[in-house]
Amino acid sequence: MESKKGKSAPRIRFTKTEKSWILYDWANSVYATNIMAAIFPIYFTSVCGGDTAGMEWWGYGTSLATLIVALLSPLLGAIGDYRGMKKKFFTFFMAFGVMCTLLMAIFDQWQMLLIGYVLSYIGFAGSCLFYDSFLTDVTTRERMDKVSAWGYAMGYIGGSTIPFLLSIVILLVMGMDNPLAVKLTVVLTSVWWGLFSIPMLKNVHQEHYLEPPKHLVRNTFSNVKSTLGSIVGNRGLFLFVLAYFCYIDGVGTVIHMSTSYGETLGLDSVGMILALLVTQVVAVPCSILFGRLANRVGAIPMIGAAIVMYFCICLVGFYMGFSIEVSGGAEAARKNAEILFWMMAFMVGMVQGGIQALSRSYFSRLIPPSKSNEYFGFFDIFGKFATVVGPLLVSLVTTVTGRSSLGILSLLVLFAAGGLILFFGRSHMKETERKALQEKAEISEK
Numbered sequence: 001m002e003s004k005k006g007k008s009a010p011r012i013r014f015t016k017t018e019k020s021w022i023l024y025d026w027a028n029s030v031y032a033t034n035i036m037a038a039i040f041p042i043y044f045t046s047v048c049g050g051d052t053a054g055m056e057w058w059g060y061g062t063s064l065a066t067l068i069v070a071l072l073s074p075l076l077g078a079i080g081d082y083r084g085m086k087k088k089f090f091t092f093f094m095a096f097g098v099m100c101t102l103l104m105a106i107f108d109q110w111q112m113l114l115i116g117y118v119l120s121y122i123g124f125a126g127s128c129l130f131y132d133s134f135l136t137d138v139t140t141r142e143r144m145d146k147v148s149a150w151g152y153a154m155g156y157i158g159g160s161t162i163p164f165l166l167s168i169v170i171l172l173v174m175g176m177d178n179p180l181a182v183k184l185t186v187v188l189t190s191v192w193w194g195l196f197s198i199p200m201l202k203n204v205h206q207e208h209y210l211e212p213p214k215h216l217v218r219n220t221f222s223n224v225k226s227t228l229g230s231i232v233g234n235r236g237l238f239l240f241v242l243a244y245f246c247y248i249d250g251v252g253t254v255i256h257m258s259t260s261y262g263e264t265l266g267l268d269s270v271g272m273i274l275a276l277l278v279t280q281v282v283a284v285p286c287s288i289l290f291g292r293l294a295n296r297v298g299a300i301p302m303i304g305a306a307i308v309m310y311f312c313i314c315l316v317g318f319y320m321g322f323s324i325e326v327s328g329g330a331e332a333a334r335k336n337a338e339i340l341f342w343m344m345a346f347m348v349g350m351v352q353g354g355i356q357a358l359s360r361s362y363f364s365r366l367i368p369p370s371k372s373n374e375y376f377g378f379f380d381i382f383g384k385f386a387t388v389v390g391p392l393l394v395s396l397v398t399t400v401t402g403r404s405s406l407g408i409l410s411l412l413v414l415f416a417a418g419g420l421i422l423f424f425g426r427s428h429m430k431e432t433e434r435k436a437l438q439e440k441a442e443i444s445e446k
Contacts, residue, residue, distance in 0.1 A: 097123020
């Protein structure tokens with residue numbers, strides 16, 4: 001392992017590098033809110049006709065985008081570990097995502113909107129792969145939970161809430177059914193994302209790296225194979241990644257499909273968007289609280305608590321849709337479902353940022369820093385393949401049964417599997433963490 005400089009002593013305030021890294025969550029979270037979760041899915045579903053077809057195509061598009069990133073992640077991650085490569089890949093995917101998002105404002109046909117979404121999501125997800133792996137470069141092991149949690153918290157404060165509020169104002173003033181209003185929110189998303197990415201580009205650098213070998217391609221494939229073997233051969237690390245694959249599947253699907261699901265059920269668009277604003281506000285303190293509680297009771301118990309909450313969220317989501325379906329779309333059932341949607345939004349806000357932040361930081365503590373990008377490549381592929389499976393599963397079940405509520409119910413299996421693996425494998429994970437800490441200490445002494 002080579003490092004350009006050593007880490008400083010434990011500190012209380014964030015360094016300039018840590019702040020710049022955290023600020024990218026502030027930058028890109030606007031995409032997660034406006035394009036992935038709240039405004040654009042509703043618009044896309046309405047353009048498709050407002051029936052289950054919109055939800056199905058949205059799920060298939062999400063699966064395709066995440067599949068492409070998942071297949072590329074291990075190779076890109078391995079190359080990114082070489083000197084100077086991580087920043088170049090991050091910059092490319094960030095710029096590509098911003099540009100493709102901006103182009104989405106040009107088109108009106110649902111097919112072109114779907115293509116634009118797929119391409120922009122590849123840019124977003126690709127940049128997040130390299131952004132996550134920079135965590136080992138910007139801070140110390142002891143501060144990873146705190147820095148990671150604050151990244152998600154600041155994402156909810158700025159990247160989600162502020163531009164989300166501006167977008168809501170645009171939609172309310174110009175009309176929720178006005179395509180121009182949606183296009184302006186897409187432009188706002190691109191500008192916000194690009195502008196606040198500048199500190200990350202200027203101040204965050206790759207501290208841990210490998211020297212490029214003579215035969216780069218051959219060595220890259222060799223390293224990918226070696227890393228995969230290391231993950232599979234390390235029981236604690238493998239069990240954690242496997243559990244992550246299961247539960248993050250449900251988390252990602254809830255993020256991607258919630259408003260599309262609500263639009264399919266005929267819920268009020270304004271109400272859904274305002275409910276998701278509640279999600280962002282609640283997520284700010286809860287993300288920080290998760291980081292603090294993890295320092296006291298451990299990351300694994302806190303992740304487990306979040307999984308239990310998501311299990312409850314899926315049950316509420318199923319009942320919400322089931323009550324409308326069996327009543328034939330009665331107005332009373334629809335009003336009750338709108339209340340339940342607000343309840344779900346609050347519950348998601350309590351755990352969404354926390355489970356993502358702790359998963360990222362806990363995985364960072366299990367791997368060698370000099371190969372962080374390569375390991376995060378596999379971490380990302382498990383997460384991305386999960387987001388392929390989740391929306392695809394929901395779409396397929398909805399297509400076969402004609403009931404979107406049953407598609408949501410299918411997510412219970414994934415959360416249950418993730419929770420059980422986490423619970424029964426926790427002793428192996430703790431042992432892996434202990435060995436990783438010992439290895440890092442030995443390297444530091446050298």
